[in-house]
């Protein structure tokens with residue numbers, strides 16, 4: 424995985440690099456035709472998604488037998504990953520951790536940066552670079568938008584780069600969540616992802632999962648999106664501009680009952696009040712944006728209900744028993760999809776089937 428001279432020599436400083444369009448940045452985070460640092464949902468093409476979904480399917484199949492599981496767990500047994508999670512996480516953390524273990528990677532973790540030398544005045548960038556010395560991959564969740572990207576950018580300029588995977592950065596992106604969400608749609612719709620009406624519900628302004636998922640939808644044909652949210656938490660203009668540029672029709676509405684009838688998938692999210700500046704979420708009535716038992720009668724027989732979890736009250740618990748509620752399967756799909764991605768990054772995906 425050698426960088427070409429051309430790529431390294433044209434890279435500007437971080438301040439000049441950061442504002443560039445994502446499409447210009449992607450080559451810097453790719454190697455040998457593969458994703459190297461997984462930072463943005465825009466890095467996933469239709470072909471790559473199809474390949475990762477097939478790889479994830481193969482992984483779950485092959486590992487059902489001990490011989491297959493042993494083979495898969497030898498694929499990356501020479502690699503070590505660091506999970507650097509500077510923001511609350513249990514499910515994404517566990518999902519990545521177990522994905523690493525499926526492939527035989529050894530793991531170490533940082534979950535509380537207050538115990539590191541950052542408290543002695545070290546910059547977060549130096550801290551991450553120090554930790555990177557021990558590992559072959561960094562999986563990172565960070566509250567500051569852009570920090571994961573900056574880490575990847577920084578690592579790529581060192582003599583010993585390691586791939587960086589974004590496990591959720593601030594309010595901006597959560598690409599592996601979008602990957603597993605789309606993998607769940609793929610499994611729910613027997614591989615047919617075109618011609619779908621996807622309804623996203625909740626705090627669309629501050630939810631990074633719905634942002635990344637919107638980006639991924641450009642890979643499919645004849646998609647329409649409905650964004651259902653309180654007016655305070657509408658989808659941000661940058662995503663709406665992206666959809667306009669790619670000719671993806673969308674509507675914004677508060678009428679959840681109205682749009683759910685034609686939905687092929689309903690993607691529920693919780694209110695993201697950890698991003699409140701002055702308790703603004705408290706003034707918002709979120710209850711019109713709940714999915715309730717009675718709604719099951721109104722949606723299509725083939726419609727699926729997703730949620731990145733954790734859930735609060737936005738889906739009534741009794742809904743879980745309906746076969747169209749796929750959020751628990753979605754959770755498990757995440758582990759396989761992440762394992763497929765890591766196998767791709769390290770170039771061992773062809774050894775799985």
Ligand code: NCD
Pocket residue numbers: 514515591597600631632692693731732733
């Ligand atoms: C999401 C996140 O962290 O953005 N959760 C997750 O990754 N499982 C969604 C959320 O916290 O609401």
